[in-house]
Amino acid sequence: MATYIIRRTLQSIPILFGVALVSFAIIQLAPGSPIDRFRTPNVRPETLENLIRLYGLDQPVHIQFVNWITAFVQFWNVEAWGYSLVDGRSVRDTLVDRMPATLLLGGTALLVTIIFAVPIGILAAVRQYSWADKAITTFATIGYAIPSFLLGLYIAYLGTVVFRGLFPGFGMVSLPGTEGRGTPLDVAWHMVLPVTSLAIQQIAGWSRYVRAKMLEVLNQDYVRTAKAKGLSAAKVTYKHALRNALIPVITLFGLTLPGLLSGAVITETIFSWPGLGLLGVTAVTQRDYPVVLAFVMVGGFGVVMGNLLADILYGVVDPRIKY
Amino acid sequence: MTARHVGPLLEIKGIKTHFFTQDGVVKAVDDVTFEIGHGQTLGVVGESGCGKSITSLSVMRLIERPGKIVAGEIRLNGENLLDKTDADMRDIRGDQVSMIFQEPMTSLNPVFTCGDQIAEAVQQHTAVSRREAMDRAVEMLRVVGIPDPKRRAAEHPHQLSGGMRQRVMIAMALSTDPDLLIADEPTTALDVTIQAQILEVMRDLREKNRMAIMLITHDLGVVAEMADEVVVMYAGKVVERADVRTVFGSPHHPYTQGLLLSIPRLDERRERLEVIKGTVPSPLNLPEGCLFKRRCPHRMRVCDTAPPYQEVGSGHFSRCWLTPAGEAPDVGADAEGEEAQHAAEQLTVGAR
Numbered sequence: 032m033a034t035y036i037i038r039r040t041l042q043s044i045p046i047l048f049g050v051a052l053v054s055f056a057i058i059q060l061a062p063g064s065p066i067d068r069f070r071t072p073n074v075r076p077e078t079l080e081n082l083i084r085l086y087g088l089d090q091p092v093h094i095q096f097v098n099w100i101t102a103f104v105q106f107w108n109v110e111a112w113g114y115s116l117v118d119g120r121s122v123r124d125t126l127v128d129r130m131p132a133t134l135l136l137g138g139t140a141l142l143v144t145i146i147f148a149v150p151i152g153i154l155a156a157v158r159q160y161s162w163a164d165k166a167i168t169t170f171a172t173i174g175y176a177i178p179s180f181l182l183g184l185y186i187a188y189l190g191t192v193v194f195r196g197l198f199p200g201f202g203m204v205s206l207p208g209t210e211g212r213g214t215p216l217d218v219a220w221h222m223v224l225p226v227t228s229l230a231i232q233q234i235a236g237w238s239r240y241v242r243a244k245m246l247e248v249l250n251q252d253y254v255r256t257a258k259a260k261g262l263s264a265a266k267v268t269y270k271h272a273l274r275n276a277l278i279p280v281i282t283l284f285g286l287t288l289p290g291l292l293s294g295a296v297i298t299e300t301i302f303s304w305p306g307l308g309l310l311g312v313t314a315v316t317q318r319d320y321p322v323v324l325a326f327v328m329v330g331g332f333g334v335v336m337g338n339l340l341a342d343i344l345y346g347v348v349d350p351r352i353k354y
Numbered sequence: 355m356t357a358r359h360v361g362p363l364l365e366i367k368g369i370k371t372h373f374f375t376q377d378g379v380v381k382a383v384d385d386v387t388f389e390i391g392h393g394q395t396l397g398v399v400g401e402s403g404c405g406k407s408i409t410s411l412s413v414m415r416l417i418e419r420p421g422k423i424v425a426g427e428i429r430l431n432g433e434n435l436l437d438k439t440d441a442d443m444r445d446i447r448g449d450q451v452s453m454i455f456q457e458p459m460t461s462l463n464p465v466f467t468c469g470d471q472i473a474e475a476v477q478q479h480t481a482v483s484r485r486e487a488m489d490r491a492v493e494m495l496r497v498v499g500i501p502d503p504k505r506r507a508a509e510h511p512h513q514l515s516g517g518m519r520q521r522v523m524i525a526m527a528l529s530t531d532p533d534l535l536i537a538d539e540p541t542t543a544l545d546v547t548i549q550a551q552i553l554e555v556m557r558d559l560r561e562k563n564r565m566a567i568m569l570i571t572h573d574l575g576v577v578a579e580m581a582d583e584v585v586v587m588y589a590g591k592v593v594e595r596a597d598v599r600t601v602f603g604s605p606h607h608p609y610t611q612g613l614l615l616s617i618p619r620l621d622e623r624r625e626r627l628e629v630i631k632g633t634v635p636s637p638l639n640l641p642e643g644c645l646f647k648r649r650c651p652h653r654m655r656v657c658d659t660a661p662p663y664q665e666v667g668s669g670h671f672s673r674c675w676l677t678p679a680g681e682a683p684d685v686g687a688d689a690e691g692e693e694a695q696h697a698a699e700q701l702t703v704g705a706r
Contacts (some may be wrong), residue, residue: 252460258416259455260475260526261448274465350510351464 035354036094036343043335050331051103055096055325063117064088065320071264083257103328113321117314122321126307126329128277132203133306136299140229144287149277152241156249158267167238174235183228183301190224198223201303229295233287244276250273251349278349285341289333293326361432362389363533363566364413369426371405371412380637382408382421382589390534390583395560397581397598399574399613401634405590406570410536413568414453415443430534449479452527456539458520462511468495469507472526479530483692494525498555517548523553528559536568537561541576553579574617578602586610589635589645592663596670606672606680608650644675654682659694662701 066082083089087098103109110120155164174182190198199205199221205212248254249272257271299308307326314322348354371383383405390396398406412423415435428435435443455461462471465472476482482490488507495503498521511519520540527535535559540555541549553576554600559566569580577584577598583585584601586594586609594607605611615628632649635641646656647662656675675683676697689697 234573252455252457253417253463256455256461256523256526257463259414259447259453261444261446261478262474264443271463271466273462349465351512 032343032346032354035346036339039339039342043339048326048333050335051100051328052096053195055099056333058320058324059095061093065318068116068318081170088333099324103325110340114321115314115322117317117319117322122325125310126325129274129305129307129310132304133293133308134291135218136222136225136229136293136304136306139281140226140233140295141287142292143230144233144237147230149241151234151244151278152238153268153273155238155242156245159246164242167242171235171239173233175239177232179228179232179295179297182231182302183225183298186224186228186231187301190227200224203305204331214302219237224297225304228302229298236281237280241276241280244279245272246274248272263297278345281341281344281348284344285337288337288340289330291333295331319328363392363394363431364568365389365427365429366409366413366429366631367429369409369412369428370424371408371417371421372424374420378638381590381640382410382637386587386592387426388592388595390566390568392533393560393564394583395489395569395581397577397584398568398570398587399572399577399584400587401572404587406540406587408428410453410538410568410570411585413536414447414451416447416522428495445479446520448475448527448532449530450532450543451534451536452530453536454520454523454527454540456542458516458523458543458581459611461523462519464511466523467508467510468514472507472529473552475526476529476670490529491525494529497523497528497559498522498525499551500525517544517551519630520544520548520552524555524559528563528565531563532565534566534568536570538570539572542571542573549576556580574602575612577606586613589637591645591673592671593646593673596667600667600670604667605645606666606670606676606678607634607674608652608676609646612649644673651678652682656683656689656694658690660698662698663702 058145063085064081065088069079070350071247076213087095093107102108102111102113106123109121112126114120115122115125151167155167158164186249187200190196191200203221205217205221211217249268251272253275254267256271257267262271293307293311295306296312299306300312303309307329310322311326313319314326346354366389367387368385369383369387370381370385373380373382375556386405390394393442397496398409400406408417408421410419413428413435415423415438417423424435426436430446435446438446462468466474469488469491471485472494473484475482476487476490480487492503492507495506500506500518500521506514506518506522511522514522520543524540535556538558541552544552556567557580559565561666567579567580571577581598583597584595585592586607588609594601594605594610596606601610602614609630612628613631616630618627630649635645635648635669643658644661647653650657654675661673661675663673664678665673677683
């Protein structure tokens with residue numbers, strides 16, 4: 032197992048290099064230049080040329096890439112990821128600052144998803160074609176089909192307008208000067224709408240998946256064996272069937288993790304949640320190249336880590352898989 | 355068991371298990387009657403789809419929707435299993451009646467160890483500690499001839515071969531000392547040498563535990579080796595029933611005769627093996643009268659009326675119009691309608 036983890040970690044290095052190459056290329060190919068925002072009639076051409084030299088933009092592309100990547104891997108340095116073109120802060124510090132908010136939101140949403148989706152999926156499978164199953168299927172189809180920007184707006188509308196501000200529609204803490212600002216309760220209160228919005232979409236997908244896997248497993252011979260032993264329906268379902276049905280759900284878990292790390296871009300934007308997703312969107316609109324690149328790289332890192340974690344978990348929960 | 359029930363261990367009386375599908379009602383088991391005595395082995399024979407597995411699942415009351423047992427009685431030690439509550443039935447399943455299945459490769463749960471799965475059955479039916487149940491599991495693995503049972507008990511099913519897994523299934527089924535073991539094609543998925551070993555294990559344990567076996571198979575060789583009595587099923591009905599010697603020595607029903615002729619024999623030179631012509635009728639489109647008539651070499655006009663289930667010898671029953679001697683019946687081979695129906699009833703009443 033240890034050798035497997037080490038091998039897989041080493042294998043992820045070339046993948047991350049590929050991610051870096053593609054991200055860098057996309058930024059290069061995108062129209063515009065980091066110094067465009069200095070181009071006003073009042074700025075002299077010599078100043079612009081100095082800026083180009085200062086940022087290294089006069090170098091050939093491959094040299095720029097090598098310069099960037101060698102700096103980027105030194106994540107222990109404050110200046111490794113450069114400085115924001117907008118506010119001049121260290122990009123690494125900005126990302127680190129934003130991470131807790133994103134992890135809190137994504138982690139809570141994932142927890143809520145699992146708590147709801149697994150029982151809902153089981154119910155739909157055990158009572159296949161019942162009204163409960165049909166209702167769940169309808170919900171899941173709608174939840175899956177509705178785009179997240181629309182769902183987010185609906186939920187924001189519901190929480191703030193329909194329920195007359197029962198839940199706050201933006202931010203992570205109350206406005207300055209409000210009593211109890213920044214307490215855990217205050218943060219939790221602010222999390223209700225964005226978590227709901229994220230969880231509804233994920234529950235829709237997860238519950239369908241759990242249902243499908245559960246149905247598949249309930250038809251297996253070993254479930255019949257369990258019944259023939261005289262076990263109760265609950266033991267058959269929750270011990271013998273569920274244990275097997277949840278193994279493939281790990282794949283979903285692995286796919287969800289990167290989103291947890293890089294943030295739910297749309298939902299964070301709608302609810303002004305001060306996480307990485309919002310940071311990424313803002314950086315893109317402001318052409319804040321160092322931040323965009325770092326944001327994309329963190330996302331790519333999340334995908335690679337999510338897959339690695341999923342593969343390791345398979346080995347833990349499925350006795351048939353040995354590394 | 356407190357008061358020992360006199361009479362057969364298992365009595366199945368006229369059970370009908372029907373499946374209500376979108377295309378119509380499939381009468382998978384239609385009026386099946388037989389019994390199994392204490393310590394006896396009954397072979398249930400027939401082609402795939404003849405209802406033999408559904409009969410066994412009916413005894414376990416493991417029929418799932420859209421299937422339903424719509425009529426009949428299943429008495430175990432005199433008590434009708436169809437009157438039992440689900441909870442009572444669970445206490446019987448795996449305790450008084452155990453079952454092993456055709457597919458040893460998929461019948462064990464892949465995520466639990468073999469020992470766990472046996473111990474679970476033990477703990478379900480007896481008040482023992484986890485450790486005692488595990489000891490019992492190891493003991494049972496030894497009984498069914500698994501070498502190094504302690505190590506095997508800690509292994510997962512995928513680490514065992516098919517034959518070993520079937521032994522684990524048998525160990526699980528027998529861990530609670532059942533009165534009746536239902537074995538649904540226990541050797542079909544195994545290769546021939548392993549088949550012989552598994553049958554050996556079953557025969558051994560039957561003697562030791564005085565356990566009755568309901569052996570479901572399409573392999574007449576297995577029946578000849580194991581069974582005391584034989585029930586031959588065709589399209590959901592019992593077509594012939596007799597002790598094993600009679601079935602192999604002087605089968606009455608043309609279907610049974612056909613089955614026997616289709617086995618290769620070492621003591622006869624034959625260029626070609628006999629086959630039963632035609633195929634099993636679709637369960638949604640069964641013929642009027644005798645279900646076998648379309649494939650039968652003795653077909654008569656009277657076969658358009660449901661044949662009698664008559665006693666053609668001592669303890670030998672056959673669902674056919676042919677006389678006990680195997681000739682065309684006196685009622686007139688071309689009798690029709692009410693006349694034939696009346697004759698069928700008379701012959702059947704005589705049999706019961």
